[in-house]
Amino acid sequence: MLVVEGVPRPDGPDAQQIVLRIEGMSKTFGATRALVDVSFGLERGTIHALLGGNGSGKSTLIKILAGVQPADAGRIFVGDSEFDATSITPDVSREANLRFVHQQNSTFGALSVAENLHIGRGFETDAAGRIAWSRVRRRTQALLDRFQIHARPDQLVSELGRATQTMLAIARALQDQEDAHTGILVLDEPTSSLPAVEVDLLFDALRRYAAEGQTIMFVTHRFDEVLEIADRATMLRDGRFVATVARGEMTEDGLVELMVGRALARESGVAEATPTGEVVLTCEGLRGGALRDVSFSLRKGEILGIAGLLGSGRSTLLQTLFGLTRPEEGQMTLGGRPLAPETPRAAMRAGLAYVPEDRVQHGAFLELPVTDNIGLTVLGRYFRHGVFHHRAERADSRRVMSEFLVKASSERARFGSLSGGNQQKVILARWLRREPRILLLDEPTQGVDVGARMELYGLIREATMRGTSVIVVSSEFEELERLCERVLVLQRGRVTAEIRGDDLQADRLEQLVQGGTDR
Ligand SMILES: Nc1ncnc2c1ncn2[C@@H]1O[C@H](COP(=O)(O)OP(=O)(O)OP(=O)(O)O)[C@@H](O)[C@H]1O
Numbered sequence: 001m002l003v004v005e006g007v008p009r010p011d012g013p014d015a016q017q018i019v020l021r022i023e024g025m026s027k028t029f030g031a032t033r034a035l036v037d038v039s040f041g042l043e044r045g046t047i048h049a050l051l052g053g054n055g056s057g058k059s060t061l062i063k064i065l066a067g068v069q070p071a072d073a074g075r076i077f078v079g080d081s082e083f084d085a086t087s088i089t090p091d092v093s094r095e096a097n098l099r100f101v102h103q104q105n106s107t108f109g110a111l112s113v114a115e116n117l118h119i120g121r122g123f124e125t126d127a128a129g130r131i132a133w134s135r136v137r138r139r140t141q142a143l144l145d146r147f148q149i150h151a152r153p154d155q156l157v158s159e160l161g162r163a164t165q166t167m168l169a170i171a172r173a174l175q176d177q178e179d180a181h182t183g184i185l186v187l188d189e190p191t192s193s194l195p196a197v198e199v200d201l202l203f204d205a206l207r208r209y210a211a212e213g214q215t216i217m218f219v220t221h222r223f224d225e226v227l228e229i230a231d232r233a234t235m236l237r238d239g240r241f242v243a244t245v246a247r248g249e250m251t252e253d254g255l256v257e258l259m260v261g262r263a264l265a266r267e268s269g270v271a272e273a274t275p276t277g278e279v280v281l282t283c284e285g286l287r288g289g290a291l292r293d294v295s296f297s298l299r300k301g302e303i304l305g306i307a308g309l310l311g312s313g314r315s316t317l318l319q320t321l322f323g324l325t326r327p328e329e330g331q332m333t334l335g336g337r338p339l340a341p342e343t344p345r346a347a348m349r350a351g352l353a354y355v356p357e358d359r360v361q362h363g364a365f366l367e368l369p370v371t372d373n374i375g376l377t378v379l380g381r382y383f384r385h386g387v388f389h390h391r392a393e394r395a396d397s398r399r400v401m402s403e404f405l406v407k408a409s410s411e412r413a414r415f416g417s418l419s420g421g422n423q424q425k426v427i428l429a430r431w432l433r434r435e436p437r438i439l440l441l442d443e444p445t446q447g448v449d450v451g452a453r454m455e456l457y458g459l460i461r462e463a464t465m466r467g468t469s470v471i472v473v474s475s476e477f478e479e480l481e482r483l484c485e486r487v488l489v490l491q492r493g494r495v496t497a498e499i500r501g502d503d504l505q506a507d508r509l510e511q512l513v514q515g516g517t518d519r
Contacts, residue, residue: 019044025074034060049226052236053449054421055407067093099173106169109158114140147171163198181213195475286330290316292493303470305480308490314473318440322354323347351437366416371397404429420447441472477506
């Protein structure tokens with residue numbers, strides 16, 4: 001694969017094209033070298049992917065550009081202006097025409113489209129200082145037209161599809177930009193957990209913005225997307241610049257190799273045969289919330305996938321099993337006995353474990369060390385004769401961290417200081433060590449890099465050999481193909497298809513999720 005070297009010289013032939021140039025950017029956190037002398041440039045009007053394994057420094061770089069975290073060293077050139085990377089503030093970043101859309105909380109579901117576009121910016125007011133709603137609505141409609149967003153000004157954002165919500169967040173970020181031709185839009189994992197159709201919608205929009213002259217940098221772990229949309233891709237490894245690769249020179253294997261520094265053995269991943277273990281869990285005619293009628297059974301050691309669009313009932317199903325939502329009708333059994341957990345605690349006592357999609361909000365203590373976050377579900381193991389054995393707990397954590405490839409300065413590092421993908425690994429490790437009878441996973445590898453993903457699949461599979469059964473919800477159909485023996489397709493709260501064996505392919509799943517029925 002041809003590698004385009006780092007930074008064109010400021011006076012070189014390509015200089016006109018370079019709209020943002022980063023030079024010698026470094027940042028350390030205690031003993032962690034998050035960025036080490038990183039230099040690269042973005043060309044005007046291109047879509048540039050920022051890639052790298054978990055903890056390679058992508059978010060740190062973005063936070064420095066946004067002015068929320070100072071670099072230890074480095075310079076940033078935007079057009080003719082030069083900035084010292086150790087002292088960028090959010091205002092300076094804005095003046096430099098840099099705009100950011102972060103993965104989470106970029107829109108407010110409970111507010112209208114118009115309110116989302118105006119909050120933080122200010123609403124137009126009349127002479128008496130009251131909000132002039134008709135002007136606000138007109139301005140909103142103009143923005144919706146300009147960004148080609150299919151929504152109404154007074155529509156609630158929670159009613160919009162996920163891609164449309166992201167497009168709205170982009171419109172919000174860009175609405176007051178002086179000049180799209182010098183503008184740089186930075187998106188942090190905009191596609192994680194978006195189903196394929198939504199990704200297509202978003203990509204169409206990004207291509208349009210780039211064609212208008214906007215420069216776009218986006219972070220992703222999905223290399224298939226990079227091949228589809230990126231003009232260039234820059235790879236970081238352990239905080240260092242590895243390469244910038246041009247479109248046409250990229251291959252998926254080549255990118256993986258740049259990421260891990262060696263070719264990654266392709267693991268077949270697909271489970272051989274349908275397990276013949278006894279049925280451990282059954283659901284019969286479940287209704288309530290998004291569920292209209294769901295029946296299925298799960299065998300011991302089986303990995304069952306659930307595919308469906310947002311709103312199909314996929315997360316409600318896991319929440320019902322875990323005692324977070326009560327079904328209005330229907331029965332569940334576990335090990336032949338009725339299962340009707342009224343609380344998550346009751347579900348855990350019965351042998352269930354649940355890793356939610358929004359794991360940081362619901363599943364972790366950001367201020368506590370990694371050790372505490374890993375040990376949380378097995379604390380009893382470290383009490384002996386009324387004494388808590390911290391050393392045993394820490395040694396155990398170190399072992400689990402190495403088994404689950406968690407990259408952190410030590411087991412005492414604050415959980416919140418870990419990179420997103422590493423936080424996910426800690427939470428998975430925590431629940432897998434409990435050896436639950438049933439493990440419920442919602443988007444288990446969201447934000448986890450391709451290398452670690454394969455290892456996590458291996459660890460999930462190992463757990464099934466010890467008797468755990470797994471139900472996994474994922475919007476990545478390839479993940480379901482690799483991990484599961486059988487997949488149920490949910491549409492509007494009903495199981496509309498069940499596929500296994502040779503039929504279990506990502507393309508087929510996508511078709512079924514979009515509409516076709518099999519049962
Ligand atoms: N506030 C902080 N305190 C201590 N260490 C930090 C802090 N922020 C980041 N780090 C460390 O810096 C390194 C780079 O993290 P960063 O979040 O930039 O990685 P990333 O490439 O975005 O990873 P991911 O793909 O998992 O999101 C990691 O080792 C991380 O633990």
